[in-house]
Amino acid sequence: MVKAEERNRLPREFFTRDGITVARELLGKILVHETPEGTVRGVITEVESYMGEDDKGSHAYGGRRTGRTEPMFHIGGTSYVYLIYGMYCCMNIVAAAEDVPQAVLIRSVVPADGESRERMARLRSQRAPRGQAPRSIEKHLADGPGKLCIAMGITRADNDQDLTRSGSFYVTEGIEVDPARILAGKRIGIDYAEEAADFLWRFYLKEEGL
DNA sequence: CGGCTGATCGTG
DNA sequence: ACGATCAGCCGA
Numbered sequence: 203m204v205k206a207e208e209r210n211r212l213p214r215e216f217f218t219r220d221g222i223t224v225a226r227e228l229l230g231k232i233l234v235h236e237t238p239e240g241t242v243r244g245v246i247t248e249v250e251s252y253m254g255e256d257d258k259g260s261h262a263y264g265g266r267r268t269g270r271t272e273p274m275f276h277i278g279g280t281s282y283v284y285l286i287y288g289m290y291c292c293m294n295i296v297a298a299a300e301d302v303p304q305a306v307l308i309r310s311v312v313p314a315d316g317e318s319r320e321r322m323a324r325l326r327s328q329r330a331p332r333g334q335a336p337r338s339i340e341k342h343l344a345d346g347p348g349k350l351c352i353a354m355g356i357t358r359a360d361n362d363q364d365l366t367r368s369g370s371f372y373v374t375e376g377i378e379v380d381p382a383r384i385l386a387g388k389r390i391g392i393d394y395a396e397e398a399a400d401f402l403w404r405f406y407l408k409e410e411g412l
Numbered sequence: 413c414g415g416c417t418g419a420t421c422g423t424g
Numbered sequence: 425a426c427g428a429t430c431a432g433c434c435g436a
Contacts, residue, residue: 287429288420348429
């Protein structure tokens with residue numbers, strides 16, 4: 203007997219489309235991570251597209267295929283988790299076909315239920331670098347790529363996983379999103395990307411209200 | 413709320 | 425050296 207959640211898992215065909223379509227469609231979907239501490243579910247509210255070899259903002263720009271970027275070249279539906287600034291992780295979901303290095307950076311989620319909210323708060327609290335936990339965990343539970351990974355227990359151990367098959371890491375249907383509620387803006391933190399820094403490839407939901 | 417800065421380390 | 429970042433601290 204399968205869990206209802208398993209029946210709603212997004213299939214390969216969802217992810218093997220272009221990175222902008224997948225990014226927009228991911229808004230409102232639920233990222234699920236089953237950890238030893240329990241299952242954490244987050245509704246995706248902000249994403250960014252990284253569009254492959256020609257995108258100066260992408261790790262795969264110029265076809266750069268190394269140990270780190272390898273997962274980006276795998277088939278749509280693969281996870282790409284990497285360490286950033288020596289202390290945080292960023293979580294991406296690869297899009298498109300194999301050898302087409304497009305990916306969607308998950309920038310923000312909100313807890314899908316009360317249990318997830320509690321687990322996110324605990325995970326964020328227990329990882330207090332020097333001293334006390336962050337000031338306002340409640341208001342900023344998972345509203346950033348690094349915070350999101352901490353809140354959902356996502357680490358580099360979750361890199362290069364097939365989200366369409368993994369038993370503990372996947373995406374399911376979520377809330378219905380009116381396309382009119384999707385806003386677009388410039389991607390964050392890629393000032394070095396020249397003209398690509400101005401592309402409106404960041405998508406987010408108007409009003410975090412849900 | 414906006415700007416500045418230190419922390420920290422795998423990757424190329 | 426350099427980040428697809430975060431949190432604390434400052435000033436307005």
